Amino acid sequence: MNDKMEIMNGGKALMKALEKEGVKEVFGLPGGANLPMYDELFKSNIRHILVRHEQSAAHMADGFGRVSRKPGVCFATSGPGATNLLTGIATAQADSAPMVAVTGQVPVNMIGRDAFQESDIIGMSNPSVKYAFQPRTVEEIPEVVKKGFYIAETGRPGPVLLDIPKDVQQNEAEVTFPDEVRMPGYHPWTDVDMVNIERAVDLLLSSEKPIILAGGGTIISSAFAELQSIAEMLMIPVVTTFKGKGAFPENHPLSLGPIGMHGHAEANKIMTEVDCVLAIGTRFSDRSVGTFEEFERNLKIIHMDVDPAEIGKNQTAQVAVVGDVKASLRVMLKLLTKKALKKSDGNNWLKHVNEVKDYWRENLKLHPGEMSAAKILRKLREVLPKESIVTTEVGQHQMWASLFFDAIHPGTFFSSTGLGTMGWGFPAAIGAKVARPDVAVVDIAGDGSFNMTENSLATSVLEDIPVIVFLINNYSLGMVAQWQRTFYDRRMIGIDLKKCPDYVKLAESYGAQGIRAQSLDELGKAVKAGLNSDVATVIDIPIDPEEDVLPFVAPGTSLKDMILPS
Amino acid sequence: MWAILSIRVENKPGILFKVTHLFRARNFNIDSISVGVMENPEFSKMTITTVGTEKQIAQIVKQLDKMIDTIEVKRLDEKESVYKELALFRIKSNEESTSTEISKLADTYGAKIHNGPEGSLIAELTSTPDKIKTFEESIKPFGILDSARTGVTAL
Numbered sequence: 001m002n003d004k005m006e007i008m009n010g011g012k013a014l015m016k017a018l019e020k021e022g023v024k025e026v027f028g029l030p031g032g033a034n035l036p037m038y039d040e041l042f043k044s045n046i047r048h049i050l051v052r053h054e055q056s057a058a059h060m061a062d063g064f065g066r067v068s069r070k071p072g073v074c075f076a077t078s079g080p081g082a083t084n085l086l087t088g089i090a091t092a093q094a095d096s097a098p099m100v101a102v103t104g105q106v107p108v109n110m111i112g113r114d115a116f117q118e119s120d121i122i123g124m125s126n127p128s129v130k131y132a133f134q135p136r137t138v139e140e141i142p143e144v145v146k147k148g149f150y151i152a153e154t155g156r157p158g159p160v161l162l163d164i165p166k167d168v169q170q171n172e173a174e175v176t177f178p179d180e181v182r183m184p185g186y187h188p189w190t191d192v193d194m195v196n197i198e199r200a201v202d203l204l205l206s207s208e209k210p211i212i213l214a215g216g217g218t219i220i221s222s223a224f225a226e227l228q229s230i231a232e233m234l235m236i237p238v239v240t241t242f243k244g245k246g247a248f249p250e251n252h253p254l255s256l257g258p259i260g261m262h263g264h265a266e267a268n269k270i271m272t273e274v275d276c277v278l279a280i281g282t283r284f285s286d287r288s289v290g291t292f293e294e295f296e297r298n299l300k301i302i303h304m305d306v307d308p309a310e311i312g313k314n315q316t317a318q319v320a321v322v323g324d325v326k327a328s329l330r331v332m333l334k335l336l337t338k339k340a341l342k343k344s345d346g347n348n349w350l351k352h353v354n355e356v357k358d359y360w361r362e363n364l365k366l367h368p369g370e371m372s373a374a375k376i377l378r379k380l381r382e383v384l385p386k387e388s389i390v391t392t393e394v395g396q397h398q399m400w401a402s403l404f405f406d407a408i409h410p411g412t413f414f415s416s417t418g419l420g421t422m423g424w425g426f427p428a429a430i431g432a433k434v435a436r437p438d439v440a441v442v443d444i445a446g447d448g449s450f451n452m453t454e455n456s457l458a459t460s461v462l463e464d465i466p467v468i469v470f471l472i473n474n475y476s477l478g479m480v481a482q483w484q485r486t487f488y489d490r491r492m493i494g495i496d497l498k499k500c501p502d503y504v505k506l507a508e509s510y511g512a513q514g515i516r517a518q519s520l521d522e523l524g525k526a527v528k529a530g531l532n533s534d535v536a537t538v539i540d541i542p543i544d545p546e547e548d549v550l551p552f553v554a555p556g557t558s559l560k561d562m563i564l565p566s
Numbered sequence: 567m568w569a570i571l572s573i574r575v576e577n578k579p580g581i582l583f584k585v586t587h588l589f590r591a592r593n594f595n596i597d598s599i600s601v602g603v604m605e606n607p608e609f610s611k612m613t614i615t616t617v618g619t620e621k622q623i624a625q626i627v628k629q630l631d632k633m634i635d636t637i638e639v640k641r642l643d644e645k646e647s648v649y650k651e652l653a654l655f656r657i658k659s660n661e662e663s664t665s666t667e668i669s670k671l672a673d674t675y676g677a678k679i680h681n682g683p684e685g686s687l688i689a690e691l692t693s694t695p696d697k698i699k700t701f702e703e704s705i706k707p708f709g710i711l712d713s714a715r716t717g718v719t720a721l
Contacts, residue, residue, distance in 0.1 A: 126584060127591045131634050151634065185576060186634045309628035312621065 005176050010138040010169040011040035014102070014162075017145035018046060020177060023073050025434055026102075027051055027060040031077025032117060034104030036169035038075075049434070049463050052455040054081050056427035058088020059453065062097045062159075063431030066414050067389060069220070071098040071152040071160070072431055078104045079117030082163070083124065087421060089159045090128035094418030095243065096220060098157035100148050107167040108136055121163050130158030136165070138173035147181045155188025156307040157220060188306075189324070192331050196321045200278070200302045201335050203319055207276030207300065209349050210236050213259070215288075216243030216417070217281015217305060217325050224248070224410035226329035227280065233336055236278075237353045239267040241288040242402050244281070246413035250406035256357060257406075260288040261553045262399035266360040268551065268559045270353055276300045281325045284314040285418070286555075294558035304328050365565040367547045370520060373400035373472065376541055379520050380442070380470060381405055383527040387412065388440040389432045393425035393449030396478035399549040401444045423452030429467040430460050440531050442468040447497060448477040457510035460536040468530035469507075469538040474545040475499050482548050486563075507538035516540045568597070569623045570649055570720050573612040573630055574638040577603055581635045585612060588633065594618060594626050598651070598695075598717030609637065613649075613719045615695075642720050649720035652690070653698045658709035659687045668708060675701045686711055 008016070014037055018026070025047045030038045041048055051057040054076040061072030076085045082103040092099045106115040122132050131151045133144040141164070148160040204210055212231055218224070218240075227247060231238050231254050238248045239256045242263075248255055257264035259271050279301055282288065289295040296315050303310070303317035304325045311320040321328050366374045377400055384390075386408045392398040392415040407413035414432065416424035429443040443450075450471055460467060474481075481495040507514030512535050517523035523541060530537035550565040575581050582601060589596050597615040604611050616626060623641065630639045642649065659665045668687055672679050677691035691701055695718060702710070 122580070123583070126587050183634060185637045307632065309625070309632045311628075313625055313628075 005174045007172055007174050009172045010141050010164065011037040013138060013141040013175045014145065015040045015044040015046060017142045017177060018073065019044065021145065021149045022070065025049055026073040026075050027057040027431065028075025029054055029057060029081065031081050031104065033078035033106055033166045034075060036166060037104065049459060052458050054084035055088050056453045056456045058085045058101060059091065059424050059427035060431035061099050062088060062092045063391060063414065063428030064435045065098040067432040068435035071100045071149055073100045073102065075102050077117065078106055079119045082119055082121040086125060086128065089125055089161065091416050091419045091421040091424055092159040093128045095416065096157050096216065098152045099159040100152050100162065101159060102162045102164065105134065105163045105165040108165045111165065125161050129161045132161040132163065134163040135168055138168055138171050139175055142175055142177040143181060146178055147183060150181060151186065190322055192323055192327050193321050194331065196319055197328060197331050198335065200319045200321055201332060203276060203300060203302055204278055209274045210276045211270065211274040212236050212238045213277050213279045213282060214238060214244040214247035215241045215280060215282025218244055218247035219411050220281065221324050221326040222411065223326035223329050226326060226333055229333055230329060230336065235347065235350055237270065237350065239271060241282050243417040245402060246407035246411055249408050251408050258402050259559065262402055262549050264403060265364055265551045265562065265564065266357040268553065268562050269356050272560045274299065278302045280304045283310050290553050290558040291556065367544065369544055371541065371543050373543065373547060374404040375520060376472065376523055377401060377404035379523050380527060383524050384442060385440060388442060389436060390442050390444060391415065391425040391429040391432060392444045393446050394420045394422045395446040395449055396482060396549050397444055397446035397472040405444065422449040426450060426469060427453050427456045430456060430465050433465050433467050442470050445469050445471045446478060447471060447473045447475060454506065457507065457512050457536055461511045466533055466536050471503055471538055471540050473503065473540055473542050476545050503538050503540040512536040512538060514538050514540065518542065567618060567620060567623060569616055570642040570644065570718060571614045571616060571627065572640045572642050572720060573614065573636055575610050575612060576635050576637065577608055577610045578635065584633065584635060588629055592629055594622065600717040600719045615718045647720050649694060649718050650692050651695055651698060651718045652692045652716040654714045655689045655702065655705060655710050656682050656712040657687050657689060657705055658711055660685055664708060668705065671704055677701065
């Protein structure tokens, strides 16, 4: 099975092992402790994409991983290089994104002696990785790379850290590259749970007011077609979590959009009325369901998830189906087809759902200005091709994107939903563009978040990875400002960004295109200019800094307590 | 609710850290923990006793099971398993009469008595945590100078 033994240094063994995993690009930044691997990267066929801060390398790898469904790879040196990766690693873990992070470490005989640029990154990263390896010999490298990729991309995906001491990169040894690896404690795949799928079907069919709640797991396992077929066959309305946005076309008649803290009014309203929910690949985050006790009251839950530990963690399920949700839904679809079921679209529940939906779509009060969040995001949707990929930063703009930007093509909307990492969207967009150079990629951004990783403009321009930054600019930390307005009696502190910097000039200084859009007409033209540009485009869109994100389910309350625009 | 968890893990460095870190990060309690290598030196057995609601304990088992380094996680039934802990107590014993009294008491609990430093006695008791607690209460009047317990191990 094994290739024949070859003599090489650890750095070369690493590159060869990465190449065997199909890696073509890595995002990174070199330093003292990873120079030997960079020397071998120089000699390899793998493209290096230089970042300006390691956190961005991790976010790029994350964006790449979410879009390609193969682990994105990032490189950093030891010490501060590794700790700078941590936020990106934790972000990937919170959102189940496949990633392999490779850090340099001080030489083995220096570990534990507080050497220059030494950090115990294995210890620090422990709760935020799916697994971490620190090979102590050259011979281990091919095996840990193989295991690392296998762990990162199977089951519930997540980040894996390979921390490689400098001498292990440098030393030469005879190495072999395994075709298979054995991990007795790792069982990512389970058989399809026929018994519980049958029980789920019975429960779903016996319920009067059912709904499908599609979470991020639906997107990770690409269960788009299965989800849509089941929804259409049973004529059941579909809501999503925020992470599940894009699991189901939001222009579909059965779509109600995301539920949660800033969910659609109609989705939250209907969610409080249902008697049975088919929940697919979701952990029932507090941001999605509000208070746990209130959510599960009077509600029968069918919970499908690949991770058995999610069952019963936040919500009690009447029926639990553990396994890959695509495989489970496929079996469910077969069972339903066998029953030759066809529910009419005239059933009373659906009629009611549509009335509620129509009411809120017509009557939800929106900000009156020309450049309101709703209007600018609907303009973006109008101009942007449906298969374009959208990422977001974290803050008001993100929640406006949830409310007003319809994700139509499956799996085209990505956001830091779990950890809520400001600065994620722009580097993630660059990673997404590397994975899918054939489609346009847009980062729906806020100014506060964009500030955090805006130096990725250098990477975008110099590495020829053009993306659009759709910068909804209120020159403030808008979400914090909204909470201070709402919960702290307008005692505004630490939120005013004082019109600094000028984003058009900032973009231009990096060699990117900067456009300020002050009307919907200018905005449409700017997006088109961005789509046709060979370099990154930053579209600066000044808005009213007092605009709130509404509806709003305040933290610690339930969906029925949703605050509406007055 | 008290539960005994028996966890077979790969015998590799850092795993005790990861298991205890999991308890801390997920807001679970560790009552006691004991670890030892198994007959096959590739594996170690950890025995953890914990307190929580039924739902919490079920979640602990699942989270432990999810760990890649754990091979098998079992929740042991108190009635169907043997669970013991070794406790050592150093007891003040300046007079002959006290020493005889302590030895008698030790006999009734099945504890062994060793000579300790400075005329003290060391009682060694292997038993269930409950019985150890009762023994501890009964020797308290003599004055406990020091004590150490291994934590529960179970099969």
